[in-house]
Amino acid sequence: xxxxxxxxxxxxxxxxxxxxxxxxxxxxxxxxxxxxxxxxxxxxxxxxxxxxxxxxxxxxxxxxxxxxxxxxxxxxxxxxxxxxxxxxxxxxxxxxxxxxxxxxxxxxxxxxxxxxxxxxxxxxxxxxxxxxxxxxxxxxxxxxxxxxxxxxxxxxxxxxxxxxxxxxxxxxxxxxxxxxxxxxxxxxxxxxxxxxxxxxxxxxxxxxxxxxxxxxxxxxxxxxxxxxxxxxxxxxxxxxxxxxxxxxxxxxxxxxxxxxxxxxxxxxxxxxxxxxxxxxxxxxxxxxxxxxxxxxxxxxxxxxxxxxxxxxxxxxxxxxxxxxxxxxxxxxxxxxxxxxxxxxxxxxxxxxxxxxxxxxxxxxxxxxxxxxxxxxxxxxxxxxxxxxxxxx
Ligand code: HEM
Numbered sequence: 001x002x003x004x005x006x007x008x009x010x011x012x013x014x015x016x017x018x019x020x021x022x023x024x025x026x027x028x029x030x031x032x033x034x035x036x037x038x039x040x041x042x043x044x045x046x047x048x049x050x051x052x053x054x055x056x057x058x059x060x061x062x063x064x065x066x067x068x069x070x071x072x073x074x075x076x077x078x079x080x081x082x083x084x085x086x087x088x089x090x091x092x093x094x095x096x097x098x099x100x101x102x103x104x105x106x107x108x109x110x111x112x113x114x115x116x117x118x119x120x121x122x123x124x125x126x127x128x129x130x131x132x133x134x135x136x137x138x139x140x141x142x143x144x145x146x147x148x149x150x151x152x153x154x155x156x157x158x159x160x161x162x163x164x165x166x167x168x169x170x171x172x173x174x175x176x177x178x179x180x181x182x183x184x185x186x187x188x189x190x191x192x193x194x195x196x197x198x199x200x201x202x203x204x205x206x207x208x209x210x211x212x213x214x215x216x217x218x219x220x221x222x223x224x225x226x227x228x229x230x231x232x233x234x235x236x237x238x239x240x241x242x243x244x245x246x247x248x249x250x251x252x253x254x255x256x257x258x259x260x261x262x263x264x265x266x267x268x269x270x271x272x273x274x275x276x277x278x279x280x281x282x283x284x285x286x287x288x289x290x291x292x293x294x295x296x297x298x299x300x301x302x303x304x305x306x307x308x309x310x311x312x313x314x315x316x317x318x319x320x321x322x323x324x325x326x327x328x329x330x331x332x333x334x335x336x337x338x339x340x341x342x343x344x345x346x347x348x349x350x351x352x353x354x355x356x357x358x359x360x361x362x363x364x365x366x367x368x369x370x371x372x373x374x375x376x377x378x379x380x381x382x383x384x385x386x387x388x389x390x391x392x
Contacts, residue, residue: 029061030070030086038073038082051379058088066090096383104383113225113233116251117218119295123302128283133296140276146193147355149271153192155352157185161202168204179313180206186309187212187301194300195261196272214253219302221247258294273300307377314375315368325367332363 021035031039031053046053058068066088075082087093096104105126106114118124122133140146162185169176184202187209192198201209221243225233236244262274269275274297282288288296319326340357341347 028071028073030072031057031060033073036075038075040074040077043072043074043077054086054380055088058086063089097381103386105386107384109230110226110384113230114222116247117222118299118302120292121295121299123299132280132283133277133299136277136280137273137300140273145271146273146276150189150193151352151355153189153198157188157192157198157202159349159352161185161188161200161204165202165204178316179309182312182316183306183309186312187305190301190304190308192272193304194272194297195258195274196265196270197261210253211257214250214257215298215301217246217250218254221250254298255294258297259290261297262290262293273297310375310377311368311372315371318371318374319367329364329367332361336360 018035021033025033031042033039034041042053043050057070057072061068061070063069067090069085069087069089069092072084072086073082074084106124111124111126114124120129122130122137125133162181165176165181181202184206188198188200188202191211199209199211201207201212224243233244236242237248240248262278265272265275265278269278274293277288277293277296280288282292319329336357337348340354341351
């Protein structure tokens, strides 16, 4: 092609592109966009305060309270059209995570990256495989026995271990890392609830637990898979180097631990989630194989551990900084326990809080909800929309 026609064609194409870009950019409710790179430079500049940047973009749309939605143009990063819809509108969140959850599958990229750690567990499956786990979990979480098992694990750990560690710290006047204690507490509880084995990471000696450490390493290495371009982890896996090497090693520890737990439950079924899933059948009417049961249980450990401990850490931090709230919480608990158990304080601590007692603690529940609103344990959640194939 001659140079002049080529230049004219390029100029015409660039003009059409810029016109299209101008018309599109006018309609976007998000951060500033540039041709070709969209808002990528801003994403890069704000990478160390990503939550604040996203919250700022939402606020800048001018919506009231937390009822905002914006669009961020991230070409090359977002699937298909290159746009992310970001929302903190409760109705939208309800639509995505509840009403039309089926319309927001995890998608192949996510599933492949998480497969080694999560298998086909509830967090990493779609369709029938997801549904059967969701139904079982939803049903089991409302059963009285599971709720009782939950209360038993929590109250045993608090009464026998957390309190004694805190009592000792008070008596001997040393400080404790509450966040670490709470992480150990929730880890022990979630393991007890999920597969009936308490790893006792919350003990006065603060032991290092190989399963907990391996689980952390595996989670971290898995997250790296989605932070960097997909080919990188595939090459690392092939060569057995870097994060992939750590992932492989840590998964071996996790799997051995889970195998033991499953063997123990087979011999001695209990009221934990694993024992319940062992009785269930998969979509083909067969019992779940051990490898699947392992992953089902691991998904629950992942779901319940950090979310709860992070929420509790923020809760206590907020309460410590707001003595007036602390006083109201104590009043709330005292009033209910006086109603249900009388004035004998020994009775207040002998038995764990019953569910109907906990239900009446309106102020405490509000304080917990406010904690989650101010410092959400899951500040961002990512979903892919099935029908229009855009990211949300
Ligand atoms: C403060 C505590 C918690 C918070 C903030 C929290 C938050 C969330 C969020 C945002 C999701 C949606 C994730 C998604 O699908 O993309 C989720 C899902 C889930 N959570 Fe929690 N969670 C908490 C505690 C727990 C606990 C204690 C358990 C179990 C013992 C649990 C089990 C699950 C399960 C099984 C799912 C997957 C549901 C599904 O895909 O159908 N969560 N959680």
